Amino acid sequence: MSMQFNKWLFWNVLAISVFASWYLLPNHGLWMDIDKSIFYYFNNKIGSSEAWVNAVAIANNRAFDGVALLAMGVVYYSFYRGASEERKRQLLIVGFIMLLTAVGLNQLGRALPVERPSPTLTFDNVYRLTELAGFKTKDASGDSFPGDHGLMLMIFTAFVWRFLSWKAGLWGCLFVVLFSAPRVMAGAHWWSDIYVGGLAVACFGMAWLMHTGFYDVLIEKCDRYLPRFHRQKS
Structure with a gap:
């Protein structure tokens, strides 16, 4: 296993420092000041514009989540389609591991000793999308920490940056901002x-x-033991 100690240390320190600065x-x-400012900025816009209500409500409809999945799929497939057969096999294995990682880290996030209702359930006399929009949408969460949409997008970004290219990683960073924003604008999640x-x-x-080499070993093991399917030549 190839240990990348400096990277391992940096990301651990960053994770612990950021969480501790919020939790302790x-x-x-300061995080609460940022959260309140962002929430009230968007909530006031909801109260002043019907067009804004409809736009944000559409972006928070469950069906809209498919847009994020499609965008990620397009980026991943753009690298997959032109790859060699061996590289395609590796990308399929990486994609499978990425899905398992997303499930596992989402459970880790749920295990944090935090139960935090969304801002729409915290503050009184605020505008609610579910009351203003004429169709089903989401504007609240009884336990919004950590943001699961943002977490999934960040995991995707880490994988494509490492296993595809830095350009794919930049697309992932853009997706984090774009596709996690609707939940914040609706008040279903705090910015933090x-x-x-x-x-x-x-x-x-x-x-x-x-950065401990775990994924490298796991990919190697999967490549060695998973069956190979060869196309029949015509």
Whole structure:
């Protein structure tokens, strides 16, 4: 196993520092000021624009989650389609491991000793998308920390940056911002749910799985023991 100690240490320190700066400070310190400012900025826009209500409500409909999945799939497939057969096999294995990682780290996030209702359930006299929009949408969560959408997108970003290219990684970073924003704009998540909670879990998990050599060994084992399917030549 190839241990990348400096990277492992950096991402662990970042994860612990970010989480501690939020968890240990009274009322979450500066993070709460940022959270409140961002929430009220978008909540006031919801109360002043019907077009904004519809746009944000659409982006928070469950069906819209498919847009994020499609975007990630397009990036991944763009590298897969032109690859050699051996590289395609590796990318399929990496994709499978990425899904397992997403499930595992999401459970790790749920295990954190934090139960935090979304801002729409915390503050009184605020605008609610579910009351203003004429169709089903989401604007609240009883336990919003860490932000699961942001966490999934960050895991995708880490994988494609490592196993595809830095350009794919930049697309992943863009997806984190774009596709986690609707939950924040609706008040279903605090900003820090994503950029503190999601980031801390992603950095901690990726440090241990990616920079200890664990993934390299796992990919090698999967490649060795999983069956190979060869196309029949016509």
